[in-house]
Amino acid sequence: MASITCSGSIALDTTRTPFKTVENVLGGAASFFSISASFFAKVHAVSVVGDDFPDDYWNLLKERGIGLEGVQKKKGKTFHYDCSYSFDLYQRFTNKTDLNVLGTFEPHLPDDAKKSDFLYLATMPPEKQLDVIKQADGSKLIFMDTIEFYIRGSNSPLLKAFGEVDGVILNDAEARMLTEESNLVKCGKKIIKMGPSIAIIKKGEHGAIMFHDDAVIPFPAFPLEELLDPNGAGDAFAGGLIGSLAKQNATSPKLENLKIAMAYANVMGSIAVEDFSVNALVKANKEEIDKRFNDFVGFLKVH
């Protein structure tokens, strides 16, 4: 079975929506990504937690079969992220970001993690993403994410990272900021010129556009009537994407591999938002995921 290594944050989140607030729940990009991808392949997580990290959460990740040898346990507090959502749940406001043990995190990949064919670099300082790429010398397909903070800031390490990965996943605002273009098709084409052969621009409830070499493929989002907590949707999306590519053993993915992966990405993102924290992902099962995948593929089939 193909395996995936994911480096990124594990967090304790406080998420405030107009309908409910949850405190100190399991969050962080590596948590959402790993749980989502664990339905498709073996995942090795590379991250850090503090000594306040609840055993229940550790066991939850372990029970999903996620390799935790690369997750360091440090003295101090776990990374804490506190945010509020607007009434319609489409706008997020950061209240507080306490990096805690994540602030001094130096990723160290255990041997198994170095050998994974698939590597996902969740948002981190680009210098650390480059360090993980160096350590993971067995990886054949590398995707990365980033955020506005690193686009605004240290641009040259970020561009260096872009030059060393196969795929980049960004949201629309990040893509526009990075490329200084308003039109998303232009944004995607510019990103492809920066190095990666695959660029995915996410538009939240409006779906995503995938760029692969010259192809430009738009995807709608899976239509949802209820959404409770959009937090982590992007990382669950990435987990479905890389998970599906790993399951297809597509280390040099063709367009047809990528389209299947994009459909699974949409499915996993749509599941993630249906409950707070990682709850809906943890409750999901393979049958439900495949049913939603088949529904999604059916929607899109015109004739």
Next chain:
Amino acid sequence: MASITCSGSIALDTTRTPFKTVENVLGGAASFFSISASFFAKVHAVSVVGDDFPDDYWNLLKERGIGLEGVQKKKGKTFHYDCSYSFDLYQRFTNKTDLNVLGTFEPHLPDDAKKSDFLYLATMPPEKQLDVIKQADGSKLIFMDTIEFYIRGSNSPLLKAFGEVDGVILNDAEARMLTEESNLVKCGKKIIKMGPSIAIIKKGEHGAIMFHDDAVIPFPAFPLEELLDPNGAGDAFAGGLIGSLAKQNATSPKLENLKIAMAYANVMGSIAVEDFSVNALVKANKEEIDKRFNDFVGFLKVH
């Protein structure tokens, strides 16, 4: 060949974009709809123009084979619509609406127009839409559009019209205002409960969601790198939709008919925005339309 009757405005538009302004160009819902639908079926237009309406525009519509017997020529000025677009072309600001001869327009359907199987009611006061429905007693499939002004205003004639049509086409803001729901899936389901068995909620560059009985089908928009003038895109979209249904002779459309029609709707909308006024639609040809349709269907085919 199936025929379509379309009642709505013919206008002289002044369109101001950050890059170019055009004055007194052919516009209006009936113009965009009829030219778009004319690639698929015979169209009878029901509208009004003033004595300032240029012969060139009259001939342009005639050359597309559009039946103009139902277009009244009145003393006075043609309806004039003046708008400006934001820098990214996604927001429209109305500068001036001079109804002129449209203000006292009473639609009269010639015999041929009464017998069309397909009827499209572009935006008009709902009382006049109801009058056209009454006159067009041969029609088997009726779609209507409306705007915020009529949703805000005379709600009971609008709801009566909703009860007499098969399909409603609205944009996202209109659907939210009408149903007082934020989530678009909820909006669509509420509209279906108001009477029509088909509801289409347009989201501009983000595509559209189609509701048909219990089915909820999301569509992305055709990805475009350049767009010059979004004016009329919605009516060109409707023209592709009803045009394709007419070509399929689908007076009681099934989901598969509607999906093909939605793909053509997206194609015609995407062509319309590539030039000012109706220019790109007029320059289009069947081969180009079918090529774009096949590309769109290909994008959406996952496996």
